[in-house]
Amino acid sequence: MAALPNLDSNLFIDGPGASNLTIQRGADATEEFRIFTVNGGTIAIEGLTLSNGLAPGTDLDTEGGTTSGSRGGGVSVTSTNSNVTLENSVIENSLANNGGAIANSGALNVVNSTIADNQGVNGGGIIVIDGSVNITNSTIAGNRAEIGGGIFNSVANLTVTSSTIANN
Numbered sequence: 001m002a003a004l005p006n007l008d009s010n011l012f013i014d015g016p017g018a019s020n021l022t023i024q025r026g027a028d029a030t031e032e033f034r035i036f037t038v039n040g041g042t043i044a045i046e047g048l049t050l051s052n053g054l055a056p057g058t059d060l061d062t063e064g065g066t067t068s069g070s071r072g073g074g075v076s077v078t079s080t081n082s083n084v085t086l087e088n089s090v091i092e093n094s095l096a097n098n099g100g101a102i103a104n105s106g107a108l109n110v111v112n113s114t115i116a117d118n119q120g121v122n123g124g125g126i127i128v129i130d131g132s133v134n135i136t137n138s139t140i141a142g143n144r145a146e147i148g149g150g151i152f153n154s155v156a157n158l159t160v161t162s163s164t165i166a167n168n
Contacts, residue, residue, distance in 0.1 A: 016047055079106055
């Protein structure tokens with residue numbers, strides 16, 4: 001079992017529905033890897049569940065700023081030139097120091113999706129490091145972190161519309 005290749009150019013991943021297809025790091029896996037690393041391009045992920053991501057170098061016993069430690073257990077958007085849409089999808093049970101589910105430095109749109117039961121030091125669900133995040137008709141719940149259980153916004157643009165953020 002190994003990490004998937006980095007996403008560097010335009011790509012549309014069209015799954016059959018979040019309840020029908022899960023991409024996950026196996027529960028018994030010993031290697032640390034997140035599900036997707038986005039280094040550029042326009043990426044659309046639709047109709048999938050991403051589960052059990054573990055960003056390399058994650059140490060949840062460490063205190064630290066948002067510039068140190070692992071990023072994005074489920075998805076790490078590393079480039080300010082990236083435009084990522086997560087639609088009709090779920091990210092669950094993932095771990096990272098910064099952004100248990102998602103760490104964002106580009107443009108991120110979360111639509112009709114669920115970010116649940118993830119864990120980080122900063123931003124158990126999502127950490128917004130740079131760029132912008134728009135969350136629409138989505139649920140962010142059950143995530144855990146020392147700072148920003150559901151969402152931690154560092155210095156970027158964050159818009160939440162018709163969504164539920166609860167029990168983080």
